[in-house]
Amino acid sequence: NSTANFVLCRTTDGGPAKGITDAVEAAGVHLKTFADVGGQTYPEYFRITLGLAEENLFLLDLIQQANKARHA
Numbered sequence: 001n002s003t004a005n006f007v008l009c010r011t012t013d014g015g016p017a018k019g020i021t022d023a024v025e026a027a028g029v030h031l032k033t034f035a036d037v038g039g040q041t042y043p044e045y046f047r048i049t050l051g052l053a054e055e056n057l058f059l060l061d062l063i064q065q066a067n068k069a070r071h072a
């Protein structure tokens with residue numbers, strides 16, 4: 001068994017996560033994004049750190065709103 005306090009996420013359509021991370025960060029929540037490494041790029045990935053239940057629900061709501069805005 002292993003445990004961690006974060007979750008690696010990927011956009012469902014494989015598109016860049018920048019729109020999601022920008023919108024969430026505008027609300028004051030920082031998401032981890034990944035720099036290019038050795039010629040590999042990871043624009044569709046971001047990482048969230050888990051918090052209290054209320055914080056997690058708030059974050060999930062922000063991500064859902066940002067995702068809807070990306071596809072509007």
